Amino acid sequence: MQLQNTLNNINISEAFISFQGEGKYIGARQLFIRFSGCDVNCQGCDTDYSSKESFIFFDKIYYNPVNIFQFVEDIKGYDIFNEIHSISFTGGEPLLSLEAIKFMISSFGKKTKYFLETSGYHLDILKEIYDLLDIVSIDIKLKSTFGVDDNIYALKNAYFIEKNKSYFKLIVDNKIEQFEIANVVDLLKSKGFDEIYLHTKNNLVEFKLLSDIMKIFYGSGINCFFVPQMHKLVGIR
Numbered sequence: 001m002q003l004q005n006t007l008n009n010i011n012i013s014e015a016f017i018s019f020q021g022e023g024k025y026i027g028a029r030q031l032f033i034r035f036s037g038c039d040v041n042c043q044g045c046d047t048d049y050s051s052k053e054s055f056i057f058f059d060k061i062y063y064n065p066v067n068i069f070q071f072v073e074d075i076k077g078y079d080i081f082n083e084i085h086s087i088s089f090t091g092g093e094p095l096l097s098l099e100a101i102k103f104m105i106s107s108f109g110k111k112t113k114y115f116l117e118t119s120g121y122h123l124d125i126l127k128e129i130y131d132l133l134d135i136v137s138i139d140i141k142l143k144s145t146f147g148v149d150d151n152i153y154a155l156k157n158a159y160f161i162e163k164n165k166s167y168f169k170l171i172v173d174n175k176i177e178q179f180e181i182a183n184v185v186d187l188l189k190s191k192g193f194d195e196i197y198l199h200t201k202n203n204l205v206e207f208k209l210l211s212d213i214m215k216i217f218y219g220s221g222i223n224c225f226f227v228p229q230m231h232k233l234v235g236i237r
């Protein structure tokens with residue numbers, strides 16, 4: 001999956017209005033725009049970010065690669081901005097569709113807020129649009145949970161990430177290692193973050209494990225909030 005650096009090859013997997021199901025803004029009513037494609041290859045990925053031939057939004061069918069100009073004009077016409085908290089650019093990895101995100105932000109201007117959910121790997125791209133975004137949700141990926149190299153060192157060195165517009169999500173399962181928690185604590189403290197949002201993979205909860213992890217965060221001066229993936233619990237997308 002390559003960075004889409006033109007507006008002619010943008011693939012959107014789905015677009016819909018729903019409630020944010022994870023993290024700090026859980027429950028916020030958002031317009032979700034899910035871009036196709038991700039190059040992280042997490043084991044047990046639960047997101048369908050595959051390229052689709054088409055998607056439906058407000059009863060209209062859009063074929064991929066989408067005519068982004070028409071899509072944006074249509075969204076403007078639906079006049080939904082005073083009925084949502086923000087637009088959520090999600091994926092897959094939405095940063096791979098950088099030009100589409102920039103175009104939408106420049107088209108909609110101050111009509112809404114811009115929320116981006118990223119895997120936390122394409123930090124050079126994130127840096128390029130960080131100032132345009134209002135809220136950035138960043139995953140901390142652990143090898144024990146997803147079988148990929150973690151992104152902790154890279155996040156630590158991404159000095160542009162500030163707590164006034166960003167928060168970190170940590171997804172764990174029962175294979176988590178003690179040293180990984182210590183590394184996450186170190187990351188947060190080095191960046192001056194004092195909170196983290198904890199999810200469990202596939203919403204499988206081992207109470208004692210969660211409790212033990214949270215104790216470590218609180219003992220390190222970090223507020224840790226356990227947040228089940230609400231959209232899955234209530235059966236919405």
Ligand code: SF4
Binds near residue numbers: 041042093
């Ligand atoms: S970063 Fe997210 S969308 Fe991409 S493979 Fe991992 S879990 Fe799936």
